[in-house]
Amino acid sequence: MSDTSTATSTGAGVSSGPTLLSLKGVRAAYGQVRVLHGIDLDVHEGEVVVVLGANGAGKTTTMRAICGMVGTAGSITLDGKELVGRKPADVARMGVAHVPQGRGTFADLSVDDNLQLGAFVRKDKEVRADIDRWYEVFPVLGERRTQQAGTLSGGEQQMLAVARALMGRPRLLLLDEPSLGLAPMIVQDVFRRLDTVKAELGTTMLIVEQNANLALGIADRGYVIEAGHIVLSGTADDLQSDDAVRAAYLGY
């Protein structure tokens, strides 16, 4: 792909509130291997931002860098507060909920335990009420509430993971490849649900995806990452109509 973008660069766009998350010059490495070479990226309050890229481009690493799961240099701020150097548990306590690649389910704990863990950082008394509400939204989870979470199907675990993340009433929801390993119909269902969450809760989301079509469908803005660099950014519409993006990621 070319370095020059035909899409507009980020700036004031759709539904933008103040900047919630800001990455500047972020580099990350696993041991001796450098993966990110200077990422700049912003997410505004209330937005859904998507990061597209092929396998190995650095999408997951970006997520892990935000959460402090990988050696990181540069600046990552949430509401102006620096995240780089913090441990994952501390980042979570600041209001960032991360649904990792592969769901990260607590497989041998019950569904109910998983949801309770989602609310671990909360100190209020409405946790049980929230859990019951999720059981209404996802009846399947309600039916299996005492079962080991590892026995759920892939799609069910994805719902559980999203519910778990939202139980914490986070400021920012990070989703790492929600479509991975799921059948196409399930994936569509997942994104439909995410759209509902966006509409009803207004949660700010940063989604990393290989499946560009569905992701751009619910996003406001997007970035494209290749080999550890951001090569393109723009509104979702702009990206969807960009020729290079269409050729490389949308398949037409």
Add this chain to the structure above:
Amino acid sequence: MSLLTVTQGTTAHKVYRWLPWALFVLVVISVPFWAVHTPSFSVGDSNFTFSLGNLNHAVAYMVGVLGLGLLVGYNGQISLGNSFFMGIGGYLTATLVVDNEWPYLLTLVVVLPVCFVVGMLVGLPALRIKGLYLALTTLGLAAVFPSIVRMDQLRDRTGGANGKRISADLEAPDWLPLEDIAEFLSGIPLIGDWMFGDGRLGGRDADDVWVFILLALLATAAFWVSRNLIYSRPGRSIIAVRDNETGAAVNGVNVPMTKTLTFGVSAALGGLSGTMYAMAIGFVAPDVFGINLAIFLIVGLVVGGVGTLSGAVIGGLVIVFVPHWASQIESVPVVPERYLRGPTGTFFLGVLLIILTFFLPGGIVYGWRKIRARLVTVRPAGHAASGEEVELAEGDSAGGLLSRGQDVLDVDDEEEHGEPVSAPAQATNQGEPT
């Protein structure tokens, strides 16, 4: 950062590679003549000795650590029971020498195959039991050995709880000019007198030196065989199994065969070590080969460096001399005397392990390699120094503190601020013998 840059293929490089070996050989030849006079040094009230007996003991243990290291470090099987095979070797040698009047070295003809076979048999259930469970089971095996030896049915042969004293002596052969060598060494200007005394070998001294020579030769053989094994095709299979069993299998390695054979070789080395112990100390007892020895072997392996061969040399020395010198501490300010009568050796070994894990997680050999890599850079022949080269170690380095990726990123920062960064942050030292 480095003091010296050496290009592969040049004479300088050859000197760099072989000089340590030459020095090592020199040390090995001269050290018995020094130790035979039991040199000592004093710190405060305490007098710390270094006798030939200690040295022989250490050499015997080196081979035991080597055997353990082969299985754990190079093959990835967490088997901790090598002391069991040392016990077999020690007792077999003891009974054959005392009851059947065999010469010491001949007993190896029995010890090595027996241990190899028993090792392979133990290796069979090890195929199914892995990791932590294997560690516990093999520790259990090591713990059981003293009980087996104490069994009444075997009493005649083993001496039961009292152990067995081996009365046969190893006498230095007449044709070996030990006295001449001793004289020569003491004649060396400046250090001769001080290190080697008056050059005379009284009474049993010559025999003790002879024992050392035999043990050193046996140890050299053991290390040489191990080295060749590791650097050969079967050796690569062994290491491949450690790193990725499925990958190895898919590439045609017969994993069960490799694992059981490695168990066998490791056990044979253990048996050899036991025989060497019998030669060095002349006495075997049940508790010598129990769980304490198993744990000490692990300590020796870790201190020396898991996944290295030369680490075993250091390991053997450490597990003999730390307890020995600890027992010779006369007084320490503040600490009551009776504390010092207790198991101080074990105490210091434990402290050593903890300190090493913080500062030198790979063991002493890795620490040495890192220092060496910072001082000397080896450049491959014909290439200009290239950008980041990744250090290839012979095995895994033990874990360590968080975020090692941070090192790489810090290097980046230097580049951006205009400071020249010496091209390879770590040198490649492929195929180094140590």
Add this chain to the structure above:
Amino acid sequence: MELFLARLFDGLSAGATYAVIAVALVLIYKATTLINFAQGELAMLGSFFVYIFAVEQDMPIYVAVVAGMIVSALLAAGIERVLIRPFDPADHLPLVIITLGLFLVINAAAGMIWGFDPRRFPRVFPSGDAWTMGIARLRWYTVGTLVTVLVLLVLLTLLLKKTKIGLAFRAVSSNLESSGLVGVRAGPTLQFGWMLATAVGTLAGALFVADPFRQLDPLWAQRVLIFAAAAAVLGGLDSLWGALAGGLILGFIESMVVGYVDWIPSQMGLAAAVVAIIIVLLIRPNGLFGTRTVERV
């Protein structure tokens, strides 16, 4: 029949004490997926603390036990903070070596400080028999130990299932990475695990040496560790109740095998234990009650 009962009661007695120590091992294993070599020695140290409180400070025995548990738990908290926390919990090798080092240090220190002469440990349970039938004697000691173990297990199960810290503990044990993502701090949670396991270990130690037939010396934990580990493995390393089962089974095997099979000398109880583990692991690599989690990728 009498002989059988006699053997049974012996096995029960030994088994119960193996079980309590095994529970401590399982607690640490659940939190860290490590077998902590130092746990046995910490229990031994704890038993010496209890001895000091009960005999040298003249406290009533039950108070002394509780005090010993508290002091040893605080020590464990310190150990976790200083020696364990600096390391990545996912990287096992340095942690295993540190616990090995701790094992050696504590083992040696106890020997250095208190010497190896055995000491009389005060009684925790009334002496004498609760029930006899001929030569078979069920001692109060055995009954007391069993009841204590059962109560302990119930309390621990409640703690783990119903409290927030218990949930955190189970989360770290189930999925270390995800637990961080939901805001569970691994360090303090593990520290809690260490404290709990050490307190349980001290209780186990006090019970063990309170046996009228035993005495207190720095080596008891070393002798028992392999049995306790075997019990934990038999029952499944992540199952607390499995540890109880494993301990009891092992106790029975030891007393039955040694009792009934003539040609095996009594020292071979240990060997019997090792053989038992090997056989069980060959058939059920996760132990009898260890959980094999169902994972859908």
